[in-house]
Amino acid sequence: MKLAAIRPITLALSRELVLTALLLLGVSLVVFVILYLAPGDPFSVLLEGQTLSHEARAGIREALGVPKTWYAQYLSWLGGLLRGNFGTSMRTGLPVFGEIVRVGLSTLYLTLGSMLVTLLIAVPIALHSSVRGATALNWPLTMLAYLVSALPVFWLGYVAIYVSIHQFGVFPLISRVSTSPEPAWLYSLLPICVLGIGNGTIGEVVRYLREEMSRVMAEDYIRTARAKGASVWRHAFKEGFLIPMTEIIAAKIPFILGGAVIVEQVFNWPGMGRMAWQAAQDRDFPVIMGIAMIAAMWVRVGSLVQRVVYVVVNPRASRERRGVGRAE
């Protein structure tokens, strides 16, 4: 890569990183305040199962050395975070960061896998219909894609479990690393497919990609390329495929993460979504904060990657944006 191409990337990146830091700060503050205002006491999980007493409740914060006001609590949490310490779970006492990394990997596996499934279904339909227009083959497929996108993911999950148990005699909920004789990855196919189909993005990917592709196909430079007999596909690839693809993937990360919470619950998948669910029930605020941070970071990284791709593909774009930035 030429130096001229790298400079705009580093500039764009550093700008994005500053924005990311501000965004994370904002997210953490909002989540913390919501948690603080929500009814219920995070410390009562420690007292669950014993007869309630006012003294025990009052004494618990003192025993744990918890600051009294909410902002002092937030600042002490933030201070820990800046030192790279996400704190420990109220419920299990385990370090939050290690726990999130542990379950985060299996969520990553689930979400990336399901994204792949989404793309494997959506991209061929979109490309076919943008190149050939509406045909007897791709029109019903497009409709089907829209229909499938509208199915709620939990419903799809239970149907998939029901069918695999009662039609095929397969029990799909054995954890991935358990000692069952069949290869464990086989069991993970079902949740990945369910999330890939049911996360509601297939329809949008099809529509967006088809529109972008059709638009690019109508551009002058494609017509020129076609006229001189060059590969239309190679010319259309960057603007008509790569950019819209990264855009839609980045935009859909939050939705896929949201779907993962449900799929993990339904399929007993040991991931971040299930952990978030449990933590929310327990008011385990260090865990909730940690997950919120990681999820926000994840979404941000998705859009960063998209920007980088955009700039790499089209260096002029970053120069344009810098111009706008100066004008503000």
Added chain:
Amino acid sequence: MKKTSVVALSILGIVVGTPLVSPAGPKNDGRPDGGTLGYGEYGRPSTLDPITSNEMVSLRITELVFSGLVGIDEKQEIVPELAERWEMSKDGRIHTFYLRKDVMWHPKEGEEPKPFTADDVVFTYNIMMHPKTITPLKVRYEFIEKVEKLSDYAVQFTLKRPILNALAKFSFKVIPKHGPSNSLYLTRDDPFVQHPIGTGPYILKTITTDREIVLVANESYFKGRAHINKFISKPFADQNILTQALMFNAIDMVVRVNPRDVPELQGDKRFILQPYNALSYAFFGYNLRNPLLADKRVRKAFTYAVNRQEMLDSFFNGAGTIISGPFAPGSWAYNLDVQPLPFDAEKAIALLREAGFAAGPDGIMQKDGKKLALSLKVPIEKESEAVKRVVLAFQNYLKHVGVAIKVEFEEWQAWKETAFLEHDFDIIFASWVFDDSADISSLFHSAEIGPWRNNFGAYSNPEVDGLIVESKLTLDHEKRRTINRKLHAILADEAPYTFLWALTNYSGYHKKLRRVAIHPYKFFSFADEWFIPVPDQK
């Protein structure tokens, strides 16, 4: 007392009689060792030590890993465990325990196993009672004044005052002095709470990334090596799939079968359903701060108005017992002579009329212009489905006698604040879970009215207060029983709650598991005796 000392003596006899043979090793009872038992749990355990943990999933694990000074056998009698014998002073205040000398702690990785001594007992008590240790056990052991080590293998507990059944309280699990990294108090940050070291029949081996907990048999368990090689606790996020997991052999045992899955397992010859009693019951509790509910005739009318048997049959497949009073029916304190009120809507209406109510133009009963319209606050719990049906049925039954109930569901923590702190409700739906002491003093004594206290409905009756105190102070078991029976009768008549039912819990397991005895709430107390026949071990 006499009985226990006989047992203790005979055990002594064995130890003295065979001084050269260490009792650790195989059980030699003719039953085979080997096999693995995977059991499904709904939810994941928090901590794995017996002190900071406070939910059932953890409790079951600690039951496998740790031992107490005394144990409780299948007939609910006290038997020696870490203590081989004990003495009680005449005034009942001083209890001396003589410890086994052949008990070793589970080996820590890369270290020689350490012997169990009196220091560990003293250490456990001290760490448990330290103000910075947060544990549900503390309130249970406030009756102890101090503990002293007499020698390496003898400890002496001095009680503040003699109490009835003190011996049973010494079944608390002992943890090693070399276990926690902080030797003063135990918090959930301590590595020990996730890597427990005990003296029990199973050793915690690994926790997988899925939080499956693998326990292996302790070869030198002092009561003889447990028969089954391995226990694996598998967490499930959804209760509805536990039974399916059992039926597809993904697990061998479900600790508690979802009531609506019971018929499915009943029809399947591969599995055994084993009922066990939980010392727990469900109820509708009334807020007596509301003048409409302060009249006992109104509360009784509500109890007459609901068909409890019908609810139990249709929502829980009839797996339970309708109760009449404040004790769990499995408990010795329960008064079987008091019958639950029958379902009688006519009687309910008659009682409401007697209390001065008359049907208004909209069909709702009213008195002095005040409508009998009440709020019912229900916590959204894990097993909310059946709960939902119960409260909606309750609402419907009461509608028939002219009472309007507005049902509000609240998230668990929020509900607890509503019910116990703000007292902002007319009726709540909840359940109590008891330990074996059958102590209801905190539920109905008037001194327990106030924020975060258990007498949430502000029930106050001097006679009940007196009986509760008397019951607590007496040292005579029969006398306490009589008092509790009287308490039961009074509270059944006064109806501060509409007492509903105690559900029968069913454990479901593969029939390859043999000699399965289940402790009502600790569950795995006798698991070292369970076994799997050789052909089924695979």
